[in-house]
Amino acid sequence: MSTISPALLEEVRARFAHVDTCPFDGPRVFFENAGGALTLNSVVETSARMAAIPDNQGRDNPAAHALVAMIDKAKADMGVMFNAPRGQFIVGESGTELLFRLIRTACLGTPAGRVISATVEHPASRSAAAKWAEIAHKPHIIVAHDPATGSIDAEAYIPALTPDTQVATILHTSPVSGMSIDVASVASAIRAVAPDCFIIVDGIQHAAHGRLDIESYDIDGYVISPYKVFSRHGYGVAWLSDRLAALPHDHLLNAPGEPWELGTRDTGAYATFSDVVDYFDWLGGCVSDATDRRARIVAAGAAIHAHEETLTNAMLHGTGNQTGLAGMPTVTVIGGIDNPRREGLVSLAVAGMEAPDVVTQLRTRGIRTHTRKADHYSGNILDPLGMTGAVRVSLCHYNTEAEVAQFLQAMREITEAAMP
Numbered sequence: 238m239s240t241i242s243p244a245l246l247e248e249v250r251a252r253f254a255h256v257d258t259c260p261f262d263g264p265r266v267f268f269e270n271a272g273g274a275l276t277l278n279s280v281v282e283t284s285a286r287m288a289a290i291p292d293n294q295g296r297d298n299p300a301a302h303a304l305v306a307m308i309d310k311a312k313a314d315m316g317v318m319f320n321a322p323r324g325q326f327i328v329g330e331s332g333t334e335l336l337f338r339l340i341r342t343a344c345l346g347t348p349a350g351r352v353i354s355a356t357v358e359h360p361a362s363r364s365a366a367a368k369w370a371e372i373a374h375k376p377h378i379i380v381a382h383d384p385a386t387g388s389i390d391a392e393a394y395i396p397a398l399t400p401d402t403q404v405a406t407i408l409h410t411s412p413v414s415g416m417s418i419d420v421a422s423v424a425s426a427i428r429a430v431a432p433d434c435f436i437i438v439d440g441i442q443h444a445a446h447g448r449l450d451i452e453s454y455d456i457d458g459y460v461i462s463p464y465k466v467f468s469r470h471g472y473g474v475a476w477l478s479d480r481l482a483a484l485p486h487d488h489l490l491n492a493p494g495e496p497w498e499l500g501t502r503d504t505g506a507y508a509t510f511s512d513v514v515d516y517f518d519w520l521g522g523c524v525s526d527a528t529d530r531r532a533r534i535v536a537a538g539a540a541i542h543a544h545e546e547t548l549t550n551a552m553l554h555g556t557g558n559q560t561g562l563a564g565m566p567t568v569t570v571i572g573g574i575d576n577p578r579r580e581g582l583v584s585l586a587v588a589g590m591e592a593p594d595v596v597t598q599l600r601t602r603g604i605r606t607h608t609r610k611a612d613h614y615s616g617n618i619l620d621p622l623g624m625t626g627a628v629r630v631s632l633c634h635y636n637t638e639a640e641v642a643q644f645l646q647a648m649r650e651i652t653e654a655a656m657p
């Protein structure tokens with residue numbers, strides 16, 4: 238397996254829209270990938286082509302048959318990319334909506350017992366678990382994460398687990414700290430005490446970083462937002478285990494197979510996800526000799542991870558003649574400097590400056606980042622650290638070391654100008 242060479246990186250960048258220029262603001266470095274990754278050109282083309290088709294699925298005509306075939310192909314593609322040979326994939330309104338739907342179904346469809354979540358989770362899963370646990374008369378236990386690492390280990394869940402734990406929610410990667418959680422080890426700790434617990438995972442922030450492997454997690458639900466993994470806005474994707482899918486859920490009366498999808502599906506949404514899987518497959522073929530599709534996707538995930546690690550290490554420890562964030566005396570990095578759980582994201586604070594001012598100053602220097610405030614989205618990570626805000630710098634594998642150097646130069650100027 239090889240990594241992403243400079244020549245391959247050029248090819249990678251050519252496959253994405255607006256890679257170095259914002260259509261509203263001109264040239265910029267895009268370090269706001271956690272808010273929404275760049276879109277594949279193939280997704281843009283597919284979206285336009287599919288938007289023009291008037292036909293519906295389920296009719297006896299060539300157009301309808303073609304649409305059904307596209308949906309079937311996309312579901313098979315998702316199975317390979319997520320490594321999910323069992324269960325089923327559905328699309329919904331958004332990642333948040335699907336998390337609510339899966340968690341609601343699990344809370345309402347199980348006997349008395351508890352629901353477990355963790356403080357590190359995005360409010361999408363925490364809010365759904367809080368609301369539906371209460372309605373289902375189940376205690377909702379929220380396990381504390383480790384503010385120092387911005388993550389949580391399986392051991393932290395153990396004191397909260399009881400044999401009647403019916404539902405558990407797990408975050409795969411935090412959009413605030415950027416740190417991942419070992420889903421398989423948390424699920425295994427849960428199953429050791431509550432073997433039949435319905436385990437639902439928020440993979441929304443993890444998916445763009447590759448290395449998805451549902452078969453190895455032993456879970457019941459996995460949700461992503463495709464616009465955060467190179468597709469477009471307007472839909473979410475969920476995988477459900479057969480036993481979660483079998484719980485009572487919303488569907489049309491007497492509908493054969495009790496489908497989970499509500500109303501007519503957007504074939505274009507499915508088709509664009511096939512484009513995403515094709516992209517991972519192509520990248521895997523460039524960095525490995527693998528002939529099997531899944532093996533190429535695994536190779537793509539490894540190359541993505543390695544390239545992102547090179548970029549975040551450059552950001553933290555410096556590149557060329559640019560000092561890294563670790564060498565800037567007024568900068569604090571959330572989750573510590575050398576944290577092996579990091580997935581392409583560095584959140585930081587600058588002493589003596591408000592985070593929104595740093596984001597504005599980076600913007601005026603052509604670098605797009607985002608402020609995370611201690612609000613209902615990010616207070617769970619920032620409050621325990623005593624922080625009112627942070628600057629989120631989020632990368633993807635199509636970013637370059639030259640972009641990191643440009644960012645570090647800007648940070649040096651901003652932090653030096655702010656020094657007393």
Ligand SMILES: Cc1ncc(COP(=O)(O)O)c(C=O)c1O
Nearest residue numbers: 331332333359361412441442462
């Ligand atoms: C981990 C995580 N969960 C949930 C969400 C909400 O996703 P969406 O707005 O696509 O529904 C986000 C968005 O940033 C996220 O990062």
